[in-house]
Amino acid sequence: MFELITKCNETNARVGLLTTEHGKIETPIFMPVGTQGTVKTMTPDELLENKAQIILGNTYHLYLRPTQEILLKAGGLHKFMNWQKPILTDSGGYQVFSLNANVKLEDDGVTFKSHIDGSSHKFTPAKSIQIQKDIGSDIIMVFDECIPYPAEFDYIKHSTERSLEWAKQCKIAFENEPERYGFKQFLFGISQGGTIPELRKFSSKKLVEVGFDGYAIGGLAVGEPKDKMHEMLEISNEILPQNKPRYLMGVGTPTDLLEGISLGVDMFDCVMPTRNARNASIFTGIGKLNIRNAKFKDDFTPLDEDCECYTCKNFTRAYIRHLFIAKEILGLRLTTLHNIHFYLKLMRTAREKIIEGNFPLWKKEMLNKFRKIET
Amino acid sequence: MFELITKCNETNARVGLLTTEHGKIETPIFMPVGTQGTVKTMTPDELLENKAQIILGNTYHLYLRPTQEILLKAGGLHKFMNWQKPILTDSGGYQVFSLNANVKLEDDGVTFKSHIDGSSHKFTPAKSIQIQKDIGSDIIMVFDECIPYPAEFDYIKHSTERSLEWAKQCKIAFENEPERYGFKQFLFGISQGGTIPELRKFSSKKLVEVGFDGYAIGGLAVGEPKDKMHEMLEISNEILPQNKPRYLMGVGTPTDLLEGISLGVDMFDCVMPTRNARNASIFTGIGKLNIRNAKFKDDFTPLDEDCECYTCKNFTRAYIRHLFIAKEILGLRLTTLHNIHFYLKLMRTAREKIIEGNFPLWKKEMLNKFRKIET
Numbered sequence: 208m209f210e211l212i213t214k215c216n217e218t219n220a221r222v223g224l225l226t227t228e229h230g231k232i233e234t235p236i237f238m239p240v241g242t243q244g245t246v247k248t249m250t251p252d253e254l255l256e257n258k259a260q261i262i263l264g265n266t267y268h269l270y271l272r273p274t275q276e277i278l279l280k281a282g283g284l285h286k287f288m289n290w291q292k293p294i295l296t297d298s299g300g301y302q303v304f305s306l307n308a309n310v311k312l313e314d315d316g317v318t319f320k321s322h323i324d325g326s327s328h329k330f331t332p333a334k335s336i337q338i339q340k341d342i343g344s345d346i347i348m349v350f351d352e353c354i355p356y357p358a359e360f361d362y363i364k365h366s367t368e369r370s371l372e373w374a375k376q377c378k379i380a381f382e383n384e385p386e387r388y389g390f391k392q393f394l395f396g397i398s399q400g401g402t403i404p405e406l407r408k409f410s411s412k413k414l415v416e417v418g419f420d421g422y423a424i425g426g427l428a429v430g431e432p433k434d435k436m437h438e439m440l441e442i443s444n445e446i447l448p449q450n451k452p453r454y455l456m457g458v459g460t461p462t463d464l465l466e467g468i469s470l471g472v473d474m475f476d477c478v479m480p481t482r483n484a485r486n487a488s489i490f491t492g493i494g495k496l497n498i499r500n501a502k503f504k505d506d507f508t509p510l511d512e513d514c515e516c517y518t519c520k521n522f523t524r525a526y527i528r529h530l531f532i533a534k535e536i537l538g539l540r541l542t543t544l545h546n547i548h549f550y551l552k553l554m555r556t557a558r559e560k561i562i563e564g565n566f567p568l569w570k571k572e573m574l575n576k577f578r579k580i581e582t
Numbered sequence: 583m584f585e586l587i588t589k590c591n592e593t594n595a596r597v598g599l600l601t602t603e604h605g606k607i608e609t610p611i612f613m614p615v616g617t618q619g620t621v622k623t624m625t626p627d628e629l630l631e632n633k634a635q636i637i638l639g640n641t642y643h644l645y646l647r648p649t650q651e652i653l654l655k656a657g658g659l660h661k662f663m664n665w666q667k668p669i670l671t672d673s674g675g676y677q678v679f680s681l682n683a684n685v686k687l688e689d690d691g692v693t694f695k696s697h698i699d700g701s702s703h704k705f706t707p708a709k710s711i712q713i714q715k716d717i718g719s720d721i722i723m724v725f726d727e728c729i730p731y732p733a734e735f736d737y738i739k740h741s742t743e744r745s746l747e748w749a750k751q752c753k754i755a756f757e758n759e760p761e762r763y764g765f766k767q768f769l770f771g772i773s774q775g776g777t778i779p780e781l782r783k784f785s786s787k788k789l790v791e792v793g794f795d796g797y798a799i800g801g802l803a804v805g806e807p808k809d810k811m812h813e814m815l816e817i818s819n820e821i822l823p824q825n826k827p828r829y830l831m832g833v834g835t836p837t838d839l840l841e842g843i844s845l846g847v848d849m850f851d852c853v854m855p856t857r858n859a860r861n862a863s864i865f866t867g868i869g870k871l872n873i874r875n876a877k878f879k880d881d882f883t884p885l886d887e888d889c890e891c892y893t894c895k896n897f898t899r900a901y902i903r904h905l906f907i908a909k910e911i912l913g914l915r916l917t918t919l920h921n922i923h924f925y926l927k928l929m930r931t932a933r934e935k936i937i938e939g940n941f942p943l944w945k946k947e948m949l950n951k952f953r954k955i956e957t
Contacts (some may be wrong), residue, residue, distance in 0.1 A: 234708065243908040244901070251896075273879070273904040278878050281900060289896050502941050504648070521626075521664050524654060526619070529648040533618040536911055537625065 208393055208420050209452045210471075212582050217567045219444060219471035221304045222558055223320055227345040227388040229285065230260065234452065234473035235557055236401075237464065237550045238263045238295060240481060243272060244288045247481050248543045251290045257516065257548045258555065261293040261345075263476045267302035270328075271321055275341040283343025283388045295476070296344035297456070298335045298377075298397075301353045312352065314369060332376035335395075340384045344392065345486055348423065349377040351397045356430040363401035370399045375417055393420035395454060398443045401426060403434045406409050411446035421452040424472070428458045436463075437470060444471040445479040461490060461502040461553055464578045468557050475554075479548035485539050487531050490549040498542065516548035517541075583768055584827045584848075592942045593818060594846035597933055600827055602720040604660065604668040605635065605749055605766040609827065609848040611640045611777055612839065612925045613670060615856060618647060622856050623911075623918045626665045630866050632891065632923045633930065636668040637721075638851045641713050642677035645703075650716040658718025658763045670851070672717035672831070673710045673752075673772075676728045685735045689744060693899040707751035711769075713934035715759045719767065723798060724752035726772045731805040738776035742785050745774045751794055768795035770829060773818050776801060777810045796827040799847070803833045811838075812845060817847040832855045836865060836928055837952045842947050843932050847910070850929075855921035860914045862906050865924040867952055873917065892916075 210224045223233040239246045241262045244522030246254060250378035254262065264284055270505035273287070284294055303319045304310055309490065311318040316331030327459040351370040354363055374396050381394045396419035398567070400406030404550065414422060425444045427436045440455065447453055454474035456468045464475055487499045491511035496503075509519035510527065516529070518541040553573075583642045585599045600607040614621045616637045621629060629637065629646065639659055648662070656662035659669055678694045679685055686693040691706030712727035728744040729738055749771050770795035775781030789797060798820045802811045815830065822828055824927035830850035831840045839850055855865065862874045871878075873885070884894035885902065893902070893916040905913030928948075935941040 243904075243910055244911045245905060245910050248911045248915075248916070250892075272908050273900070277880055277900060277904070281882060281898075284619075287898075287901055287904075297768075495615075499679070505652055507656060517625075523656075525652060526646070526662055526664070529618075529652070529662075530620060531649050533643075535618055535620050536623045536914060537620045539911060540625070540915070 209450060211450055213562060215561050215566045216564065218469040219467045219559045220367070220557070220566050220568075221471055221473060223452065223473055223560045225258070225261075225292045225293075225473075227393070229291060229345050232293060233262045233555075233558060235464075235468045235554050236260055237554045238474065238476040239475055239547050239550075240265070240478045241288070241290075241294075242478075243268045244284060246543075246547070247485065248540045249547070251288065253544060254290070254547070255292070257544065258551050259292070259547070261295060262290065264294055264296045264342060264344060265302060266296045266299035266335060266342065267306070269296070269342055270338050271297060271323055275338055278343070279341050279387065283341075285343060292579040293345040295474075296342050296345075296348065298340045298348045298350040300335070300351050301340065301457070302484050303330055304353060310331055312416050314345035314372075316350075317352075331375040333380040336377050336380040337384055340387055340392065343388045343390075345390075346393045346395055346421070347381065348395050349374040349397055349419075351399060351425055353429065354399060354401045354426045356402065358401055358431075360403060363399075363403055363406055366404050367399045368400070369393075370397070371413050371417075374414060374419075378417055378419070394421055395421040395423050397423040397456070399426045399427040400439070402431050403519055404438070407439050407442045408446060411443045415446060415448060419451070421474075422447045422452060423454040423456050425456050428454065428463070433463075433466075435501060437466060440467065440470040440472065454544075460577070461550070462574055464550075464553065465557065466505060468561075469566075469570060480550045484542035484546040487538075487542065489542055490546050498524060498528050499531050500528075507528055510542075510545050514545065514548065514552075516545050518548075586825055588937060589938050590826070590844075590941045593844040593934070593945075595843045595936045595941050596846055596848060596942050597936045598827065598848055600636075600666045600668075600848075601949065602721050602768070604666060607635045607668060608930075608933060610839075610929050611635055611842045611849055612929045613849065613851040614922050614925075615640070615851055615853045616665075617853075619645045619659060621862065621918075621922070623915045624922070626663065628892075629665070629922070631927050632919065634667070636670060636920070637665065637715060639669055639671045639719060640677060641671045641674035641710060641717065642681070644671075645674060645713050646698055648858065650713055653718070653887060654716050658716075660718060668720040669718075670829075671714045671717055671722035671723065673723040673725040674705050674713065675710070675831070676727050678705055679728060689747075689886055691725075692727075701798040707748040708755040711752050711755040712759055715762055717764075718763045720765075721768045721770055721796070722756065723770050724749040724772055724794075725772060726800055728804065729776045729801045729821060731777065733776055735778060738778055738781055742774045742776070742781050746785060747774070747794075749789060749794075752763065753794070755794055764814070767940060768794040770794055770798050770827075772798040772831070773822070774801045775814070777806050779813070779817055782814050782817045786818045790821060792821060794851075794902075795825070796829060798829040798831050798870055802830065802840070808838075808841075812841060815842065815845040815847065815938060818833050835952070836925070839925075839928065840932065840948060843936075844941075844945060855925045856918050859917035859921040860918065862913075864917055865921050869916075870919045873899060873903050874906050875903075885917075885920050886924070889923065889927075890918065892918050893920040893923075909910060
């Protein structure tokens with residue numbers, strides 16, 4: 208499934224190629240988040256025009272709406288949303304905890320109430336796999352608990368052990384559940400362990416012993432300091448096999464992405480480019496800007512002078528500001544499209560720089576630019 | 583500006599060609615409404631792909647946001663929103679009354695408070711023309727009062743006389759105010775008179791005596807019975823010159839459009855296709871449907887089997903229903919695009935049928951289809 212093509216001489220940055228039946232994915236890659244069967248505001252064609260290679264779907268949301276029943280009838284999520292490139296789904300674990308106040312966590316699974324209608328549901332490792340098989344994602348994630356930060360050592364230890372147990376159950380369920388739509392699906396494990404080095408090592412080693420098609424580093428970007436995140440990434444990536452893809456879940460800012468690549472990560476997802484866009488927050492080569500700012504009211508330049516996206520080729524800051532002030536949906540579309548283009552272009556450039564052998568210098572220059580604004 | 587190409591033998595339906603510096607417009611035509619410098623949810627490219635030839639902008643809204651100052655700096659609305667085809671603007675009169683509770687109507691103009699921030703403003707005929715010159719629309723409408731229905735005879739008479747006086751003032755202002763952006767703009771008069779035949783005749787005759795580039799029939803579709811609307815259209819169109827375009831403002835349903843064409847109307851605008859779309863109401867060749875309806879949850883056919891729009895070629899009723907239920911913006915985009923395509927296609931077909939000499943029969947068939955659902 209994964210071919211490691213080249214590595215950076217100075218850092219752990221890698222260039223690879225992931226192969227699925229819905230297409231090849233050039234890593235490092237950013238996966239736009241399509242929570243409910245759509246990357247918010249965008250058509251599949253716009254994703255393709257901006258060179259998206261894989262998107263992420265949220266199992267929790269898709270389970271509640273449109274439901275497994277509808278997805279099965281549709282022939283899977285690819286057909287339902289008319290996206291023919293690869294899809295990765297999370298396990299539903301993260302949203303079960305983040306979107307629900309009263310969650311009952313037991314050793315065999317999690318009982319929760321729907322954030323939509325309050326109805327009661329239970330996710331188990333086997334159930335999560337079953338749903339993801341019904342969704343028909345190319346890459347399935349094991350069911351886990353995303354440990355909050357900070358947490359007590361004993362809690363982290365118990366949760367990490369339980370997630371490992373769940374990962375084993377997921378693998379069994381994955382092997383037992385037939386594929387629904389005739390194409391091969393892959394299963395990724397998720398390393399936990401909070402920010403405790405020995406538990407990170409334990410989790411990563413044990414996962415590798417179980418054996419998965421790829422490995423995610425989970426439970427990070429939940430409030431811990433950046434140096435802790437980087438330390439955990441180093442620890443995990445020393446243990447995770449070189450010939451398997453590595454996925455840092457829910458990360459992050461452009462700076463986080465470049466740091467992650469530098470530490471050996473191949474795959475990322477985050478709602479940041481799309482959610483920020485809907486809040487008028489724009490990523491550019493010279494930092495972030497808030498397009499609602501009054502100083503843009505008569506600024507007839509593009510969002511980003513150096514950007515080649517549809518938005519920047521056709522519209523001005525003044526116009527997009529007007530759309531936001533007037534609460535026009537087109538504003539949300541144009542900024543989303545730009546931010547997604549920015550993230551995907553950043554990853555393509557990182558890949559080129561690794562291949563050319565210029566990644567460390569380029570990364571330093573980019574971080575300096577980003578640092579001005581992002582802090 | 584207007585060339586009358588052919589007429590129907592049985593009805594008053596006409597085929598014409600309107601020429602502006604931003605392009606030719608094949609009539610009969612429907613003008614999508616772009617209230618605040620955007621046809622809600624759509625890019626200019628999507629309008630072009632769906633063969634929109636002219637759009638409408640609302641002077642009241644554009645005056646408040648982005649303001650004349652910004653539009654002047656931008657080089658006019660075409661450049662501001664990146665739409666290079668013709669634009670028609672209304673005069674602002676309609677919104678002044680419909681969006682404001684406390685309006686002070688005097689013989690020289692209307693004082694109103696902004697629906698956005700409560701600030702006080704006054705529109706006069708000259709002011710409306712000045713704003714529309716700053717907007718840079720290809721077709722400017724005279725400032726008028728849209729008389730509510732029902733109204734007392736004396737009120738209608740006085741208002742009609744005042745609107746006529748305003749029309750004269752508008753023509754003077756139009757001729758005195760220089761064009762801002764180097765291209766020619768046109769001025770349309772608006773016939774009033776409520777549903778009183780003698781006042782309609784009076785208004786239409788007097789307007790023609792003043793002389794305009796085209797004539798709108800205003801103050802209809804405000805609650806009067808359909809047969810009254812048709813009667814007023816007949817009366818107006820008998821008086822309005824054959825060699826000038828006729829525009830029925832704020833109309834309407836697909837049925838209204840075909841009836842209007844039949845009675846000699848060349849141009850229409852209405853928020854119906856876009857507003858209905860955002861409320862999940864879909865126009866199809868076999869009537870309207872509400873895509874939120876549960877019966878569509880596993881309906882994997884397009885919105886309209888016979889439609890060739892992007893939405894119908896790529897997505898199913900089940901998917902679009904899901905988008906609406908999940909409150910996803912893409913749903914609003916896909917239905918808007920379909921409804922706009924439907925309206926524009928209907929007008930193109932009407933034009934073809936008039937040219938072919940088959941308009942009356944085709945119209946009858948279409949009205950039968952529409953009647954099932956729209957009533």
